[in-house]
Amino acid sequence: MTADGPADLSGLKIDRDAPPPETGRLRRVLLWGAVTVLALGGAVLAYRAANPASVPVAVARAEPLGGVPGAGATEILTANGYVVARQRASVSTEVAGRLNQLFVEEGSRVRKGQVLGVLQNADQKSALASAHAALASAEAREAEAAANARETSLARGRAQQLHAKGLVSQAELDQAVASDDVARARVKSAEAEVRSTAARVESAQVDYDKTFIRAPFAGAVLRKEAEVGEIVSPIPSSGGLTRGAIVTMANLATLEVEADVNEGYVSRVHEGMRAEITLDAYPDERFPGHVRQIVPTADRQKATVLVKVAFDRLDARVLPEMGIKTSFLADSPATGSAAGTTAVAAAVAIPKRAVREADGRAVVYVVEGGRAVMRGVSPRPLAGDRVAVSAGLAPGELVIVEAPSTLGDKSRVRVK
Structure with a gap:
C-alpha cells in the first residue's frame, strides 16, 4: 500500500494457457532426429538386402x-576277365627244413624284408657260434705271432749292432736273422688263418640267415601255403609231403585287370585306350582305366588275346581275383555346326x-x-x-x- 491508496496487483497474474517459449523448437529438433534415424535404418536395410553377407x-x-559314355566316348567293345596283381610271388625257402615259426596270416600287410617265418635252425646257429669261436682263436694266435715277431725283430737288430762291434760271432747273427724271418712268416700265416676263419663265419651266417623267410617286396599275404611243423623246400616233392612255399603274397599297389578279348575284335583295341571297369561285386559302380598292354600272343584254344587294363585310381575295395567286365571306349568325333566345329x-x-x-x-x-x-x-x-x-x-x-x-x-x- 501507498499513501495514495491500495496498490494495483493485476499485473502479477499467471497466464496458465500461454505455451512455453521453447516448446516449438524442441519439437522440431526431435522430429528431424527421428526422421534421420529412420532414413539411416532404411538405408542399412536396403544395403543389406542388396548386398547380403557372404x-x-x-x-x-x-x-x-x-x-565316360555320353561325354565324348562310345562303348565299342566289352570283355570279361579278372583283377590280378602285376607283382605277385609264392615265397619259398632257399634251403629245405621244417617250419618252426610263422608270423603272418591271410591279409597281413608286410614290409619288404620283413620276416615271414623261421625254419628250425639249431644246427645252423651252433655252426655260426663255432665259427665265431674259431675266429676269436685265430685272432688270438695272430696277436701272439705279431708279438713274437716284434721280439725277434728287436733281437735281430741288437745282434747286428753287436756283430758290427765284433762282440758276437757270425753264427749268432745268422741265428737271430733266421728266428726273425720265421716269426714274420708265422705272422703272415696267422693273418691268412684269420681271413679264412672270417670267411667261414660269413658262410655260417649266410646258412643261418637262409632259415629266415623274408618278404621280397611290400604287399599283402593272400594265402598261407604251409603250417608250422611242415617241411618246406625250394623244390616240393611230388607226393605232397614237402611244401614248396610258405605264403603267396602280392603287391596291392600293382593291381590291374586282365581281360580276354576275342581275337576277331582285338584290332579295335590299342594301348592307352580309355576303358571302364565294372566289378561283379559292385555292379553299380564303374572304375575308370586305360589299356596298359596288349600281350603279343593269342590263346588258340579260346581264340582270345590277353589285354591288360590299368586302373586310373585304385580303390581299397578292389581285391585280387575279382571278376570284372571291361568296356573299351572310343572318343566320338566332334559334331559340326554352321559356325564351325564344336x-x-x-x-x-x-x-x-x-x-x-x-x-x-x-x-x-x-x-x-x-x-x-x-x-x-x-x-x-x-x-x-x-x-x-x-x-x-x-x-x-x-x-x-x-x-x-x-x-x-x-x-x-x-x-x-
Whole structure:
C-alpha cells in the first residue's frame, strides 16, 4: 500500500494457457532426429538386402574324366576277365627244413624284408657260434705271432749292432736273422688263418640267415601255403609231403585287370585306350582305366588275346581275383555346326557330397564371381565317394561340397 491508496496487483497474474517459449523448437529438433534415424535404418536395410553377407563354403575342383559314355566316348567293345596283381610271388625257402615259426596270416600287410617265418635252425646257429669261436682263436694266435715277431725283430737288430762291434760271432747273427724271418712268416700265416676263419663265419651266417623267410617286396599275404611243423623246400616233392612255399603274397599297389578279348575284335583295341571297369561285386559302380598292354600272343584254344587294363585310381575295395567286365571306349568325333566345329564337352568327376536335391532333381552349386550358381546335373556313380557328371560342369570349376543349409542360388559365398 501507498499513501495514495491500495496498490494495483493485476499485473502479477499467471497466464496458465500461454505455451512455453521453447516448446516449438524442441519439437522440431526431435522430429528431424527421428526422421534421420529412420532414413539411416532404411538405408542399412536396403544395403543389406542388396548386398547380403557372404556364406563360408568348402569347395572341390571338378577333375576331367575321359572315357565316360555320353561325354565324348562310345562303348565299342566289352570283355570279361579278372583283377590280378602285376607283382605277385609264392615265397619259398632257399634251403629245405621244417617250419618252426610263422608270423603272418591271410591279409597281413608286410614290409619288404620283413620276416615271414623261421625254419628250425639249431644246427645252423651252433655252426655260426663255432665259427665265431674259431675266429676269436685265430685272432688270438695272430696277436701272439705279431708279438713274437716284434721280439725277434728287436733281437735281430741288437745282434747286428753287436756283430758290427765284433762282440758276437757270425753264427749268432745268422741265428737271430733266421728266428726273425720265421716269426714274420708265422705272422703272415696267422693273418691268412684269420681271413679264412672270417670267411667261414660269413658262410655260417649266410646258412643261418637262409632259415629266415623274408618278404621280397611290400604287399599283402593272400594265402598261407604251409603250417608250422611242415617241411618246406625250394623244390616240393611230388607226393605232397614237402611244401614248396610258405605264403603267396602280392603287391596291392600293382593291381590291374586282365581281360580276354576275342581275337576277331582285338584290332579295335590299342594301348592307352580309355576303358571302364565294372566289378561283379559292385555292379553299380564303374572304375575308370586305360589299356596298359596288349600281350603279343593269342590263346588258340579260346581264340582270345590277353589285354591288360590299368586302373586310373585304385580303390581299397578292389581285391585280387575279382571278376570284372571291361568296356573299351572310343572318343566320338566332334559334331559340326554352321559356325564351325564344336568339341563334345568332357566329363568330370566330383565328390558325391557336392550333389544336392532341389525340386526333385540333382543339382550342384558352382562358385562363379563370388556367388553360388545352381546347375542341374545327371550324376553317375564312380569308385569310392565320387560321381561322374557328363554335362553341366567343365573341368577345373569349383563345386561347393560343404555349406550352411541357408545356401541358395546366387548366394554370396566365401571359400574357406
